[in-house]
Amino acid sequence: MKKSKKSIIKLEPSVKEHIWGGTKLKEKYDKKSNNKIISETWELSAHKDGPSIIASGKYKGVKFNEYISIMGHEILGSKSERYTDLPILIKFIDTADDLSVQVHPDDEYALKYEKDYGKNEIWYVVDCESDSYLYCGFSKDISKDEIRQRISDGTLLEVLNKVPVFKGQNIFIKTGTVHAIGKGLLICEIQQSSNVTYRLFDYNRIDKNGEKRPLHIDKALDVIDCKKFEIDQINKDEPTTAEKSLDYQKLIECEYFSVERYSIQDHIELYGKKDSFISIVVTEGEGSIYAEGEKLDFKSTDCFLIPAGESKIEIIGKCTFLKVHL
Ligand SMILES: [Zn+2]
Incomplete structure:
Protein backbone atom coordinates (compact mmCIF):
# COMPACT_ATOMS: atom_id res chain seq x y z
CA MET A 1 0.00 0.00 0.00
CA LYS A 2 1.39 3.40 -0.95
CA LYS A 3 1.18 5.69 2.01
CA SER A 4 -0.81 8.86 1.61
CA LYS A 5 -0.14 12.15 3.33
CA LYS A 6 -0.47 12.35 7.08
CA SER A 7 -3.91 13.40 8.17
CA ILE A 8 -6.09 13.60 11.22
CA ILE A 9 -7.87 10.32 11.91
CA LYS A 10 -10.92 9.30 13.87
CA LEU A 11 -10.71 6.05 15.83
CA GLU A 12 -13.15 3.29 16.59
CA PRO A 13 -12.47 1.53 19.90
CA SER A 14 -11.70 -2.05 20.83
CA VAL A 15 -14.52 -3.08 23.17
CA LYS A 16 -14.16 -5.08 26.43
CA GLU A 17 -16.86 -6.85 28.47
CA HIS A 18 -15.69 -7.45 32.05
CA ILE A 19 -18.31 -8.60 34.58
CA TRP A 20 -18.52 -5.20 36.28
CA GLY A 21 -19.31 -3.25 33.05
CA GLY A 22 -22.42 -1.13 32.43
CA THR A 23 -24.75 -0.25 29.57
CA LYS A 24 -23.96 3.48 29.17
CA LEU A 25 -21.22 3.13 26.56
CA LYS A 26 -23.56 1.23 24.26
CA GLU A 27 -26.88 2.92 25.01
CA LYS A 28 -25.90 6.53 25.69
CA TYR A 29 -22.66 6.83 23.70
CA ASP A 30 -23.48 4.51 20.81
CA LYS A 31 -20.39 2.27 21.02
CA LYS A 32 -20.68 -0.81 18.79
CA SER A 33 -20.90 -4.22 20.46
CA ASN A 34 -22.97 -7.40 20.18
CA ASN A 35 -23.19 -7.43 23.95
CA LYS A 36 -25.36 -5.04 25.99
CA ILE A 37 -22.66 -4.72 28.64
CA ILE A 38 -19.47 -2.83 27.81
CA SER A 39 -16.88 -2.33 30.55
CA GLU A 40 -14.16 -0.54 28.58
CA THR A 41 -13.63 0.99 25.16
CA TRP A 42 -9.95 1.24 24.17
CA GLU A 43 -10.21 4.41 22.10
CA LEU A 44 -6.56 5.05 21.29
CA SER A 45 -4.63 1.81 21.48
CA ALA A 46 -1.94 -0.07 19.63
CA HIS A 47 -1.79 -2.71 22.38
CA LYS A 48 -1.93 -6.33 21.15
CA ASP A 49 -4.81 -7.08 23.54
CA GLY A 50 -7.07 -4.52 21.86
CA PRO A 51 -5.89 -2.18 19.14
CA SER A 52 -8.34 0.52 18.09
CA ILE A 53 -9.43 0.74 14.46
CA ILE A 54 -9.11 3.61 11.99
CA ALA A 55 -12.64 4.98 11.43
CA SER A 56 -12.05 7.66 8.78
CA GLY A 57 -10.20 8.26 5.52
CA LYS A 58 -8.27 5.98 3.21
CA TYR A 59 -7.26 3.51 5.93
CA LYS A 60 -10.72 3.03 7.44
CA GLY A 61 -10.94 -0.46 8.97
CA VAL A 62 -7.17 -0.85 9.51
CA LYS A 63 -5.97 -1.70 13.05
CA PHE A 64 -4.15 1.21 14.65
CA ASN A 65 -0.91 -0.75 15.19
CA GLU A 66 -0.89 -1.68 11.47
CA TYR A 67 -1.59 1.94 10.58
CA ILE A 68 1.54 2.98 12.49
CA SER A 69 3.59 0.44 10.47
CA ILE A 70 2.16 1.76 7.19
CA MET A 71 2.62 5.45 7.99
CA GLY A 72 5.91 5.10 9.85
CA HIS A 73 6.71 5.42 13.53
CA GLU A 74 7.51 9.12 13.01
CA ILE A 75 3.79 9.96 13.06
CA LEU A 76 4.05 9.45 16.83
CA GLY A 77 6.79 12.08 17.18
CA SER A 78 10.35 12.18 18.48
CA LYS A 79 9.38 11.51 22.12
CA SER A 80 8.08 8.08 21.04
CA GLU A 81 11.38 6.99 19.49
CA ARG A 82 12.43 4.94 22.52
CA TYR A 83 9.24 2.86 22.38
CA THR A 84 8.46 0.19 19.80
CA ASP A 85 4.77 1.14 19.74
CA LEU A 86 2.37 3.84 20.80
CA PRO A 87 3.38 4.30 24.47
CA ILE A 88 -0.05 5.27 25.80
CA LEU A 89 -3.56 3.88 25.84
CA ILE A 90 -6.75 5.92 26.24
CA LYS A 91 -9.96 4.24 27.34
CA PHE A 92 -13.42 4.90 28.69
CA ILE A 93 -14.51 2.79 31.67
CA ASP A 94 -18.18 2.34 32.66
CA THR A 95 -18.71 0.69 36.03
CA ALA A 96 -22.08 -0.81 36.95
CA ASP A 97 -20.34 -2.69 39.77
CA ASP A 98 -17.13 -2.27 41.79
CA LEU A 99 -13.83 -3.13 40.13
CA SER A 100 -11.43 -5.46 41.90
CA VAL A 101 -8.94 -4.10 44.43
CA GLN A 102 -5.79 -4.03 42.33
CA VAL A 103 -2.31 -2.71 41.74
CA HIS A 104 -0.11 -2.25 38.67
CA PRO A 105 3.67 -2.82 38.36
CA ASP A 106 6.22 -0.30 37.14
CA ASP A 107 8.16 -0.63 33.86
CA GLU A 108 11.06 -2.53 35.38
CA TYR A 109 8.91 -5.27 36.94
CA ALA A 110 6.42 -5.50 34.05
CA LEU A 111 9.13 -5.72 31.36
CA LYS A 112 10.92 -8.43 33.35
CA TYR A 113 7.95 -10.63 34.28
CA GLU A 114 5.14 -9.75 31.85
CA LYS A 115 6.88 -8.53 28.67
CA ASP A 116 4.63 -5.49 28.86
CA TYR A 117 5.04 -1.94 30.17
CA GLY A 118 4.19 -0.74 33.65
CA LYS A 119 0.93 1.08 34.17
CA ASN A 120 0.85 4.60 35.54
CA GLU A 121 -2.65 5.92 34.97
CA ILE A 122 -4.78 9.04 35.37
CA TRP A 123 -8.55 9.04 35.67
CA TYR A 124 -10.79 11.88 34.56
CA VAL A 125 -14.36 11.50 35.81
CA VAL A 126 -16.68 12.13 32.85
CA ASP A 127 -19.84 11.36 34.79
CA CYS A 128 -20.86 9.73 38.06
CA GLU A 129 -23.79 8.97 40.30
CA SER A 130 -24.15 11.26 43.31
CA ASP A 131 -22.99 8.79 45.97
CA SER A 132 -20.15 7.18 44.02
CA TYR A 133 -16.65 6.68 45.38
CA LEU A 134 -13.39 4.92 44.76
CA TYR A 135 -10.50 3.60 46.84
CA CYS A 136 -6.99 4.90 46.54
CA GLY A 137 -3.92 3.92 48.59
CA PHE A 138 -3.61 2.69 52.19
CA SER A 139 -4.94 4.86 55.03
CA LYS A 140 -1.98 3.79 57.25
CA ASP A 141 1.44 2.16 56.96
CA ILE A 142 0.80 -1.56 56.63
CA SER A 143 2.82 -4.81 56.53
CA LYS A 144 2.56 -7.41 53.78
CA ASP A 145 1.46 -9.95 56.42
CA GLU A 146 -1.45 -7.74 57.42
CA ILE A 147 -2.44 -7.28 53.76
CA ARG A 148 -2.48 -11.08 53.30
CA GLN A 149 -4.52 -11.53 56.47
CA ARG A 150 -7.05 -8.89 55.39
CA ILE A 151 -7.40 -10.45 51.92
CA SER A 152 -8.23 -13.80 53.49
CA ASP A 153 -10.73 -12.43 56.00
CA GLY A 154 -12.27 -9.95 53.52
CA THR A 155 -11.38 -6.75 55.43
CA LEU A 156 -8.89 -5.17 53.02
CA LEU A 157 -11.22 -2.25 52.17
CA GLU A 158 -11.09 -1.12 55.82
CA VAL A 159 -7.47 0.02 55.43
CA LEU A 160 -7.90 1.85 52.09
CA ASN A 161 -8.74 5.53 51.59
CA LYS A 162 -12.36 5.87 50.43
CA VAL A 163 -12.63 8.92 48.18
CA PRO A 164 -15.99 10.48 47.16
CA VAL A 165 -16.11 11.14 43.42
CA PHE A 166 -17.39 14.16 41.48
CA LYS A 167 -17.69 14.99 37.81
CA GLY A 168 -14.54 16.59 36.43
CA GLN A 169 -12.29 15.08 39.13
CA ASN A 170 -8.90 13.77 38.13
CA ILE A 171 -6.75 11.31 40.03
CA PHE A 172 -3.26 10.12 39.13
CA ILE A 173 -2.51 6.55 40.18
CA LYS A 174 1.19 5.89 40.31
CA THR A 175 2.37 2.29 39.83
CA GLY A 176 2.37 0.40 43.15
CA THR A 177 -0.64 2.32 44.52
CA VAL A 178 -3.46 0.00 45.56
CA HIS A 179 -6.81 1.14 44.12
CA ALA A 180 -10.37 0.15 43.27
CA ILE A 181 -12.83 2.06 41.11
CA GLY A 182 -16.36 1.95 42.53
CA LYS A 183 -19.63 1.51 40.71
CA GLY A 184 -21.65 4.23 38.94
CA LEU A 185 -18.70 5.95 37.25
CA LEU A 186 -17.83 6.83 33.69
CA ILE A 187 -14.11 7.51 33.57
CA CYS A 188 -11.68 8.44 30.84
CA GLU A 189 -8.39 6.73 31.70
CA ILE A 190 -5.10 7.75 30.15
CA GLN A 191 -2.41 5.19 30.92
CA GLN A 192 0.81 3.69 29.68
CA SER A 193 0.19 1.12 26.96
CA SER A 194 -0.06 -1.90 29.25
CA ASN A 195 -2.53 -4.60 30.21
CA VAL A 196 -0.98 -5.77 33.47
CA THR A 197 -3.26 -5.77 36.51
CA TYR A 198 -2.65 -7.70 39.72
CA ARG A 199 -5.88 -8.41 41.61
CA LEU A 200 -5.74 -8.55 45.40
CA PHE A 201 -9.42 -8.94 46.16
CA ASP A 202 -12.49 -9.40 43.95
CA TYR A 203 -15.37 -9.41 46.50
CA ASN A 204 -15.61 -13.22 46.04
CA ARG A 205 -17.63 -12.57 42.87
CA ILE A 206 -18.35 -15.26 40.31
CA ASP A 207 -18.58 -14.72 36.54
CA LYS A 208 -21.24 -16.01 34.12
CA ASN A 209 -19.53 -19.44 34.09
CA GLY A 210 -19.77 -19.66 37.87
CA GLU A 211 -16.07 -19.06 38.38
CA LYS A 212 -14.07 -16.58 40.41
CA ARG A 213 -11.56 -14.46 38.50
CA PRO A 214 -7.95 -15.26 39.41
CA LEU A 215 -6.12 -13.24 42.06
CA HIS A 216 -2.40 -12.43 41.77
CA ILE A 217 -1.52 -11.88 45.41
CA ASP A 218 2.21 -12.73 45.32
CA LYS A 219 2.95 -10.46 42.36
CA ALA A 220 0.73 -7.74 43.82
CA LEU A 221 2.71 -7.85 47.07
CA ASP A 222 5.97 -7.67 45.09
CA VAL A 223 4.99 -4.30 43.62
CA ILE A 224 2.65 -2.75 46.19
CA ASP A 225 3.47 0.45 48.10
CA CYS A 226 2.79 -0.36 51.78
CA LYS A 227 3.18 3.21 53.04
CA LYS A 228 0.26 5.41 54.07
CA PHE A 229 -1.00 7.18 50.95
CA GLU A 230 -0.88 10.96 51.22
CA ILE A 231 -4.47 11.65 50.32
CA ASP A 232 -3.80 15.40 50.05
CA GLN A 233 -2.01 14.84 46.76
CA ILE A 234 -5.25 13.96 44.99
CA ASN A 235 -7.92 16.29 43.77
CA LYS A 236 -10.68 15.35 46.23
CA ASP A 237 -12.64 18.55 46.80
CA GLU A 238 -15.49 19.59 44.54
CA PRO A 239 -14.38 22.58 42.49
CA THR A 240 -15.78 25.98 43.39
CA THR A 241 -18.11 27.72 40.93
ZN1 LIG B 1 -6.01 0.13 37.66
Whole structure:
Protein backbone atom coordinates (compact mmCIF):
# COMPACT_ATOMS: atom_id res chain seq x y z
CA MET A 1 0.00 0.00 0.00
CA LYS A 2 1.39 3.40 -0.95
CA LYS A 3 1.18 5.69 2.01
CA SER A 4 -0.81 8.86 1.61
CA LYS A 5 -0.14 12.15 3.33
CA LYS A 6 -0.47 12.35 7.08
CA SER A 7 -3.91 13.40 8.17
CA ILE A 8 -6.09 13.60 11.22
CA ILE A 9 -7.87 10.32 11.91
CA LYS A 10 -10.92 9.30 13.87
CA LEU A 11 -10.71 6.05 15.83
CA GLU A 12 -13.15 3.29 16.59
CA PRO A 13 -12.47 1.53 19.90
CA SER A 14 -11.70 -2.05 20.83
CA VAL A 15 -14.52 -3.08 23.17
CA LYS A 16 -14.16 -5.08 26.43
CA GLU A 17 -16.86 -6.85 28.47
CA HIS A 18 -15.69 -7.45 32.05
CA ILE A 19 -18.31 -8.60 34.58
CA TRP A 20 -18.52 -5.20 36.28
CA GLY A 21 -19.31 -3.25 33.05
CA GLY A 22 -22.42 -1.13 32.43
CA THR A 23 -24.75 -0.25 29.57
CA LYS A 24 -23.96 3.48 29.17
CA LEU A 25 -21.22 3.13 26.56
CA LYS A 26 -23.56 1.23 24.26
CA GLU A 27 -26.88 2.92 25.01
CA LYS A 28 -25.90 6.53 25.69
CA TYR A 29 -22.66 6.83 23.70
CA ASP A 30 -23.48 4.51 20.81
CA LYS A 31 -20.39 2.27 21.02
CA LYS A 32 -20.68 -0.81 18.79
CA SER A 33 -20.90 -4.22 20.46
CA ASN A 34 -22.97 -7.40 20.18
CA ASN A 35 -23.19 -7.43 23.95
CA LYS A 36 -25.36 -5.04 25.99
CA ILE A 37 -22.66 -4.72 28.64
CA ILE A 38 -19.47 -2.83 27.81
CA SER A 39 -16.88 -2.33 30.55
CA GLU A 40 -14.16 -0.54 28.58
CA THR A 41 -13.63 0.99 25.16
CA TRP A 42 -9.95 1.24 24.17
CA GLU A 43 -10.21 4.41 22.10
CA LEU A 44 -6.56 5.05 21.29
CA SER A 45 -4.63 1.81 21.48
CA ALA A 46 -1.94 -0.07 19.63
CA HIS A 47 -1.79 -2.71 22.38
CA LYS A 48 -1.93 -6.33 21.15
CA ASP A 49 -4.81 -7.08 23.54
CA GLY A 50 -7.07 -4.52 21.86
CA PRO A 51 -5.89 -2.18 19.14
CA SER A 52 -8.34 0.52 18.09
CA ILE A 53 -9.43 0.74 14.46
CA ILE A 54 -9.11 3.61 11.99
CA ALA A 55 -12.64 4.98 11.43
CA SER A 56 -12.05 7.66 8.78
CA GLY A 57 -10.20 8.26 5.52
CA LYS A 58 -8.27 5.98 3.21
CA TYR A 59 -7.26 3.51 5.93
CA LYS A 60 -10.72 3.03 7.44
CA GLY A 61 -10.94 -0.46 8.97
CA VAL A 62 -7.17 -0.85 9.51
CA LYS A 63 -5.97 -1.70 13.05
CA PHE A 64 -4.15 1.21 14.65
CA ASN A 65 -0.91 -0.75 15.19
CA GLU A 66 -0.89 -1.68 11.47
CA TYR A 67 -1.59 1.94 10.58
CA ILE A 68 1.54 2.98 12.49
CA SER A 69 3.59 0.44 10.47
CA ILE A 70 2.16 1.76 7.19
CA MET A 71 2.62 5.45 7.99
CA GLY A 72 5.91 5.10 9.85
CA HIS A 73 6.71 5.42 13.53
CA GLU A 74 7.51 9.12 13.01
CA ILE A 75 3.79 9.96 13.06
CA LEU A 76 4.05 9.45 16.83
CA GLY A 77 6.79 12.08 17.18
CA SER A 78 10.35 12.18 18.48
CA LYS A 79 9.38 11.51 22.12
CA SER A 80 8.08 8.08 21.04
CA GLU A 81 11.38 6.99 19.49
CA ARG A 82 12.43 4.94 22.52
CA TYR A 83 9.24 2.86 22.38
CA THR A 84 8.46 0.19 19.80
CA ASP A 85 4.77 1.14 19.74
CA LEU A 86 2.37 3.84 20.80
CA PRO A 87 3.38 4.30 24.47
CA ILE A 88 -0.05 5.27 25.80
CA LEU A 89 -3.56 3.88 25.84
CA ILE A 90 -6.75 5.92 26.24
CA LYS A 91 -9.96 4.24 27.34
CA PHE A 92 -13.42 4.90 28.69
CA ILE A 93 -14.51 2.79 31.67
CA ASP A 94 -18.18 2.34 32.66
CA THR A 95 -18.71 0.69 36.03
CA ALA A 96 -22.08 -0.81 36.95
CA ASP A 97 -20.34 -2.69 39.77
CA ASP A 98 -17.13 -2.27 41.79
CA LEU A 99 -13.83 -3.13 40.13
CA SER A 100 -11.43 -5.46 41.90
CA VAL A 101 -8.94 -4.10 44.43
CA GLN A 102 -5.79 -4.03 42.33
CA VAL A 103 -2.31 -2.71 41.74
CA HIS A 104 -0.11 -2.25 38.67
CA PRO A 105 3.67 -2.82 38.36
CA ASP A 106 6.22 -0.30 37.14
CA ASP A 107 8.16 -0.63 33.86
CA GLU A 108 11.06 -2.53 35.38
CA TYR A 109 8.91 -5.27 36.94
CA ALA A 110 6.42 -5.50 34.05
CA LEU A 111 9.13 -5.72 31.36
CA LYS A 112 10.92 -8.43 33.35
CA TYR A 113 7.95 -10.63 34.28
CA GLU A 114 5.14 -9.75 31.85
CA LYS A 115 6.88 -8.53 28.67
CA ASP A 116 4.63 -5.49 28.86
CA TYR A 117 5.04 -1.94 30.17
CA GLY A 118 4.19 -0.74 33.65
CA LYS A 119 0.93 1.08 34.17
CA ASN A 120 0.85 4.60 35.54
CA GLU A 121 -2.65 5.92 34.97
CA ILE A 122 -4.78 9.04 35.37
CA TRP A 123 -8.55 9.04 35.67
CA TYR A 124 -10.79 11.88 34.56
CA VAL A 125 -14.36 11.50 35.81
CA VAL A 126 -16.68 12.13 32.85
CA ASP A 127 -19.84 11.36 34.79
CA CYS A 128 -20.86 9.73 38.06
CA GLU A 129 -23.79 8.97 40.30
CA SER A 130 -24.15 11.26 43.31
CA ASP A 131 -22.99 8.79 45.97
CA SER A 132 -20.15 7.18 44.02
CA TYR A 133 -16.65 6.68 45.38
CA LEU A 134 -13.39 4.92 44.76
CA TYR A 135 -10.50 3.60 46.84
CA CYS A 136 -6.99 4.90 46.54
CA GLY A 137 -3.92 3.92 48.59
CA PHE A 138 -3.61 2.69 52.19
CA SER A 139 -4.94 4.86 55.03
CA LYS A 140 -1.98 3.79 57.25
CA ASP A 141 1.44 2.16 56.96
CA ILE A 142 0.80 -1.56 56.63
CA SER A 143 2.82 -4.81 56.53
CA LYS A 144 2.56 -7.41 53.78
CA ASP A 145 1.46 -9.95 56.42
CA GLU A 146 -1.45 -7.74 57.42
CA ILE A 147 -2.44 -7.28 53.76
CA ARG A 148 -2.48 -11.08 53.30
CA GLN A 149 -4.52 -11.53 56.47
CA ARG A 150 -7.05 -8.89 55.39
CA ILE A 151 -7.40 -10.45 51.92
CA SER A 152 -8.23 -13.80 53.49
CA ASP A 153 -10.73 -12.43 56.00
CA GLY A 154 -12.27 -9.95 53.52
CA THR A 155 -11.38 -6.75 55.43
CA LEU A 156 -8.89 -5.17 53.02
CA LEU A 157 -11.22 -2.25 52.17
CA GLU A 158 -11.09 -1.12 55.82
CA VAL A 159 -7.47 0.02 55.43
CA LEU A 160 -7.90 1.85 52.09
CA ASN A 161 -8.74 5.53 51.59
CA LYS A 162 -12.36 5.87 50.43
CA VAL A 163 -12.63 8.92 48.18
CA PRO A 164 -15.99 10.48 47.16
CA VAL A 165 -16.11 11.14 43.42
CA PHE A 166 -17.39 14.16 41.48
CA LYS A 167 -17.69 14.99 37.81
CA GLY A 168 -14.54 16.59 36.43
CA GLN A 169 -12.29 15.08 39.13
CA ASN A 170 -8.90 13.77 38.13
CA ILE A 171 -6.75 11.31 40.03
CA PHE A 172 -3.26 10.12 39.13
CA ILE A 173 -2.51 6.55 40.18
CA LYS A 174 1.19 5.89 40.31
CA THR A 175 2.37 2.29 39.83
CA GLY A 176 2.37 0.40 43.15
CA THR A 177 -0.64 2.32 44.52
CA VAL A 178 -3.46 0.00 45.56
CA HIS A 179 -6.81 1.14 44.12
CA ALA A 180 -10.37 0.15 43.27
CA ILE A 181 -12.83 2.06 41.11
CA GLY A 182 -16.36 1.95 42.53
CA LYS A 183 -19.63 1.51 40.71
CA GLY A 184 -21.65 4.23 38.94
CA LEU A 185 -18.70 5.95 37.25
CA LEU A 186 -17.83 6.83 33.69
CA ILE A 187 -14.11 7.51 33.57
CA CYS A 188 -11.68 8.44 30.84
CA GLU A 189 -8.39 6.73 31.70
CA ILE A 190 -5.10 7.75 30.15
CA GLN A 191 -2.41 5.19 30.92
CA GLN A 192 0.81 3.69 29.68
CA SER A 193 0.19 1.12 26.96
CA SER A 194 -0.06 -1.90 29.25
CA ASN A 195 -2.53 -4.60 30.21
CA VAL A 196 -0.98 -5.77 33.47
CA THR A 197 -3.26 -5.77 36.51
CA TYR A 198 -2.65 -7.70 39.72
CA ARG A 199 -5.88 -8.41 41.61
CA LEU A 200 -5.74 -8.55 45.40
CA PHE A 201 -9.42 -8.94 46.16
CA ASP A 202 -12.49 -9.40 43.95
CA TYR A 203 -15.37 -9.41 46.50
CA ASN A 204 -15.61 -13.22 46.04
CA ARG A 205 -17.63 -12.57 42.87
CA ILE A 206 -18.35 -15.26 40.31
CA ASP A 207 -18.58 -14.72 36.54
CA LYS A 208 -21.24 -16.01 34.12
CA ASN A 209 -19.53 -19.44 34.09
CA GLY A 210 -19.77 -19.66 37.87
CA GLU A 211 -16.07 -19.06 38.38
CA LYS A 212 -14.07 -16.58 40.41
CA ARG A 213 -11.56 -14.46 38.50
CA PRO A 214 -7.95 -15.26 39.41
CA LEU A 215 -6.12 -13.24 42.06
CA HIS A 216 -2.40 -12.43 41.77
CA ILE A 217 -1.52 -11.88 45.41
CA ASP A 218 2.21 -12.73 45.32
CA LYS A 219 2.95 -10.46 42.36
CA ALA A 220 0.73 -7.74 43.82
CA LEU A 221 2.71 -7.85 47.07
CA ASP A 222 5.97 -7.67 45.09
CA VAL A 223 4.99 -4.30 43.62
CA ILE A 224 2.65 -2.75 46.19
CA ASP A 225 3.47 0.45 48.10
CA CYS A 226 2.79 -0.36 51.78
CA LYS A 227 3.18 3.21 53.04
CA LYS A 228 0.26 5.41 54.07
CA PHE A 229 -1.00 7.18 50.95
CA GLU A 230 -0.88 10.96 51.22
CA ILE A 231 -4.47 11.65 50.32
CA ASP A 232 -3.80 15.40 50.05
CA GLN A 233 -2.01 14.84 46.76
CA ILE A 234 -5.25 13.96 44.99
CA ASN A 235 -7.92 16.29 43.77
CA LYS A 236 -10.68 15.35 46.23
CA ASP A 237 -12.64 18.55 46.80
CA GLU A 238 -15.49 19.59 44.54
CA PRO A 239 -14.38 22.58 42.49
CA THR A 240 -15.78 25.98 43.39
CA THR A 241 -18.11 27.72 40.93
CA ALA A 242 -15.17 29.88 39.82
CA GLU A 243 -13.01 26.82 39.16
CA LYS A 244 -15.84 25.12 37.28
CA SER A 245 -16.03 28.02 34.87
CA LEU A 246 -12.33 27.72 33.95
CA ASP A 247 -12.01 26.76 30.34
CA TYR A 248 -8.54 25.28 30.69
CA GLN A 249 -6.89 23.01 33.24
CA LYS A 250 -3.64 21.08 33.10
CA LEU A 251 -4.40 17.69 34.66
CA ILE A 252 -0.93 16.23 34.50
CA GLU A 253 2.46 16.55 32.86
CA CYS A 254 4.74 13.60 33.62
CA GLU A 255 7.31 11.51 31.78
CA TYR A 256 4.57 9.19 30.46
CA PHE A 257 1.92 11.62 29.20
CA SER A 258 0.48 15.13 29.40
CA VAL A 259 -3.23 15.71 29.72
CA GLU A 260 -5.03 19.05 29.48
CA ARG A 261 -8.75 19.76 29.67
CA TYR A 262 -10.40 22.40 27.51
CA SER A 263 -14.02 23.52 27.77
CA ILE A 264 -15.01 25.73 24.85
CA GLN A 265 -18.13 27.70 23.99
CA ASP A 266 -17.52 28.20 20.27
CA HIS A 267 -14.02 27.67 18.95
CA ILE A 268 -10.31 27.26 19.70
CA GLU A 269 -7.06 26.87 17.79
CA LEU A 270 -4.36 24.46 18.96
CA TYR A 271 -0.94 23.79 17.45
CA GLY A 272 0.77 20.48 16.79
CA LYS A 273 4.50 19.95 17.33
CA LYS A 274 7.14 17.57 15.99
CA ASP A 275 7.89 15.89 19.32
CA SER A 276 4.50 14.23 19.79
CA PHE A 277 1.21 13.23 18.23
CA ILE A 278 -1.88 14.79 19.79
CA SER A 279 -4.99 12.88 20.73
CA ILE A 280 -8.26 14.71 21.26
CA VAL A 281 -10.83 12.85 23.38
CA VAL A 282 -14.25 14.45 23.67
CA THR A 283 -15.90 14.08 27.07
CA GLU A 284 -18.96 16.30 26.59
CA GLY A 285 -20.82 18.12 23.82
CA GLU A 286 -20.34 18.07 20.06
CA GLY A 287 -18.71 19.92 17.19
CA SER A 288 -16.17 19.61 14.41
CA ILE A 289 -12.41 19.33 14.26
CA TYR A 290 -10.32 20.71 11.40
CA ALA A 291 -6.68 19.82 10.83
CA GLU A 292 -4.42 19.13 7.84
CA GLY A 293 -7.15 20.35 5.47
CA GLU A 294 -9.69 17.87 6.76
CA LYS A 295 -12.88 18.29 8.77
CA LEU A 296 -14.44 15.62 10.97
CA ASP A 297 -17.55 15.94 13.14
CA PHE A 298 -17.60 14.66 16.70
CA LYS A 299 -19.85 13.85 19.62
CA SER A 300 -19.09 12.94 23.22
CA THR A 301 -16.56 10.07 23.72
CA ASP A 302 -15.18 10.33 20.16
CA CYS A 303 -11.40 10.14 19.87
CA PHE A 304 -8.99 11.53 17.25
CA LEU A 305 -5.30 11.34 16.50
CA ILE A 306 -3.33 14.14 14.88
CA PRO A 307 0.11 12.93 13.71
CA ALA A 308 3.22 14.67 15.05
CA GLY A 309 4.37 17.69 13.08
CA GLU A 310 3.70 21.38 12.85
CA SER A 311 -0.01 21.77 12.28
CA LYS A 312 -2.95 23.95 13.15
CA ILE A 313 -5.92 22.24 14.73
CA GLU A 314 -9.20 24.08 14.94
CA ILE A 315 -12.03 22.83 17.12
CA ILE A 316 -15.50 24.30 16.73
CA GLY A 317 -18.42 23.52 19.01
CA LYS A 318 -19.69 23.70 22.56
CA CYS A 319 -17.79 20.93 24.24
CA THR A 320 -15.24 19.64 26.74
CA PHE A 321 -12.31 17.60 25.53
CA LEU A 322 -8.98 16.29 26.73
CA LYS A 323 -5.84 17.00 24.75
CA VAL A 324 -3.38 14.16 25.33
CA HIS A 325 0.23 14.09 24.14
CA LEU A 326 3.68 12.99 25.24
ZN1 LIG B 1 -6.01 0.13 37.66
